[in-house]
Amino acid sequence: MPELPEVETICRSLRPRLVGRSIVSVRVIRPFIANRSPEEFAREVAGRNIEDLSRHGKYLLLRLSRARGSAPADLIFHLMMAGRLIHRPPGAGPLPEVVARHTHLALILDDQSELAWADLRHFGRVHLVVGDARDEAPRGLRNLGPEPLAGDFTPAVLAARLLSRRAPVKQVLLDQRVVAGIGNIYADETLHRAGIHPGRRACSLTSDEVVALHAAIGQTLSEAIACRGTTVRSYVDGAGLPGGFQDRLRVYGRAGEACLRPGCKAVVERLRKGGRSSHFCPRCQREGTDVRNSCPDRL
Numbered sequence: 001m002p003e004l005p006e007v008e009t010i011c012r013s014l015r016p017r018l019v020g021r022s023i024v025s026v027r028v029i030r031p032f033i034a035n036r037s038p039e040e041f042a043r044e045v046a047g048r049n050i051e052d053l054s055r056h057g058k059y060l061l062l063r064l065s066r067a068r069g070s071a072p073a074d075l076i077f078h079l080m081m082a083g084r085l086i087h088r089p090p091g092a093g094p095l096p097e098v099v100a101r102h103t104h105l106a107l108i109l110d111d112q113s114e115l116a117w118a119d120l121r122h123f124g125r126v127h128l129v130v131g132d133a134r135d136e137a138p139r140g141l142r143n144l145g146p147e148p149l150a151g152d153f154t155p156a157v158l159a160a161r162l163l164s165r166r167a168p169v170k171q172v173l174l175d176q177r178v179v180a181g182i183g184n185i186y187a188d189e190t191l192h193r194a195g196i197h198p199g200r201r202a203c204s205l206t207s208d209e210v211v212a213l214h215a216a217i218g219q220t221l222s223e224a225i226a227c228r229g230t231t232v233r234s235y236v237d238g239a240g241l242p243g244g245f246q247d248r249l250r251v252y253g254r255a256g257e258a259c260l261r262p263g264c265k266a267v268v269e270r271l272r273k274g275g276r277s278s279h280f281c282p283r284c285q286r287e288g289t290d291v292r293n294s295c296p297d298r299l
């Protein structure tokens with residue numbers, strides 16, 4: 001699933017191609033999952049200009065201008081498991097067949113280029129929000145926690161959110177209300193860098209561990225953005241290019257291989273729980289003893 005670094009990379013790759021362009025027409029190729037009917041969606045979106053692109057957690061927002069007396073609007077994409085947003089310049093060859101077959105929607109722009117939304121697994125969603133009808137925005141976006149790379153995301157903010165939860169720290173990190181944009185790959189990678197076992201109760205972390213985890217989140221996400229994201233299955237950016245962070249993964253997808261921390265030669269393990277797997281090094285990330293894993297009585 002595209003996580004924060006991948007959606008950020010898509011956003012950065014699309015911004016210079018889309019901002020300032022106007023949407024000439026909308027092609028609804030297959031019935032798709034939107035909060036409007038395909039006809040109403042096409043009617044509302046055509047004729048607007050694209051004013052800005054931004055990322056919020058794992059959501060990508062296209063800010064659209066007013067049109068025909070109607071208020072400005074936002075087009076909100078959630079790529080879910082295997083969604084792709086691909087911009088194709090005029091005259092670009094046909095889309096790869098597997099992508100073309102799963103393309104739901106295309107926005108035709110005034111330079112004859114096209115923004116295609118394809119979703120190979122059909123879980124992605126698109127929301128059109130006109131004006132300030134906030135209740136039309138996806139619930140996940142309305143309840144989004146703090147952006148982990150923003151200046152006001154301090155260790156104290158993270159501590160307040162972790163220390164009130166008894167659930168395993170891995171599960172808490174995946175909760176988009178706690179912190180925005182982290183999914184399975186970056187949760188595993190940040191916990192390894194911080195030396196914290198994924199099964200530790202969030203409330204049992206010491207203040208040193210919270211500081212280490214906060215630093216690991218910032219470093220891992222920044223490095224992954226610099227590498228333009230991680231391609232383990234289908235992810236590509238808005239120009240169709242894969243990312244490069246898959247070569248720097250320390251534990252994710254490396255079960256059975258040696259831990260990459262210098263001096264540690266333990267074998268990376270995979271823990272399956274509730275349909276999800278966590279990758280971790282049993283030596284660098286020790287499982288809590290009963291005492292270490294205990295939480296304050298009030299929780």
Ligand SMILES: [Zn+2]
Nearest residue numbers: 259264281284
């Ligand atoms: Zn290790």
